[in-house]
Amino acid sequence: MQRMLKIGIVCYPTYGGSGVVATELGKALADQGHEIHFITYSQPVRLGAAHKRIRYHEVNVSDYPLFFYPPYESVLASKMVDVVKYENLDLMHVHYAIPHASAAITAKMVLAQEGIHMPVITTLHGTDITLLGKDASFEPVISFAINKSDAVSAVSQSLKNDTYKLFGINQEIEVIPNFLNADHLPPENCQELRREYAAEDERIIIHMSNFRPVKRIMDIVEVFAKVQLALPSKLILLGDGPERSRAEQKCRELGISEHVTFVGNLKQPLELLGIGDLFMLPSESESFGLAALEAMAAGVPVISTNTGGLPEVNRHGVTGMMSDVGDIDDMVKNCVYLLSDSKRLSKFKQQARKRAEDFTLEKILPQYEKLYQTVLERV
């Protein structure tokens, strides 16, 4: 019989794929019978209702006048020490290299002094490697945290390759792709909701992200401006972040504001995703593209770039189309190709849904459980 574990999970609780994956993983593990302790600075957005095997420990950094920068990493490490000791955790699973893996390694060393062994599993998600990896000021700490972890996973083969390329890693990295919990997907027929956003003869292009520059929101606006000249359509932008104001301004300049809805952040975005005809993700870099997978599972084909881990999720000509980063005209061509032919679009919708089945919770969860088991057997 499988041993039930007490697992600490550290993640970014805000909107963003790594937090979503960590939260869904914690919920799924709790459903399996494990006891889960989330340790974060605010409650993870997708945590939802209470669960008797899930606890949440908030990390509070006091506002001391001497601190120019609040020492979050130190407080987080201390909180991990406390939770491991008093809740008798078996292991700590941290999502994102800094500050989570580095704080976990500090906590591990503190606990070791007291004779407590705390295995650390680190999952790499993307920008901790692809963007921060290019910043020399982070490199030594990220390399150290990865090398000192008891096990490391990456959400795509591309991210694994990037990690070896950008850091001095002497550690095995296992690829465990992101996953979806099919219970949370929108119903197949979202016609009523759809009618609130677009007329019967209009197509809907949708996007969801944290609007960081890496998402290239301006490309979406430019592509859409051209697509809506070719066929009646609406653009729905879900999420919020640094590029939003610039994108709003651009829509006004291009005279397309009446066709574009900036929804902002939603705690439960999946239902709205399901009303799209196409999901657009023109990112500069993307280790996996969880939002694209969520769209595919809702039956929405993906127009994306071919960067990073996106080709491991989106299949060109099957579940959507891919273009080089910044190739606006190619993306316009691809959108029109799919949106102008209902039969073709509906085939792509089916294929997208089918492909998403390769990334179900049932397929991915055992891979994490096996990783935990392997690490614990080494003790």
Ligand code: GMT
């Ligand atoms: O994409 C973001 O800006 C958020 C970021 C995060 O850390 O939450 O997402 C990263 O992790 C996701 C979950 O593994 C991946 O699906 C995203 O592709 C990855 N983002 C990037 O690589 C830009």
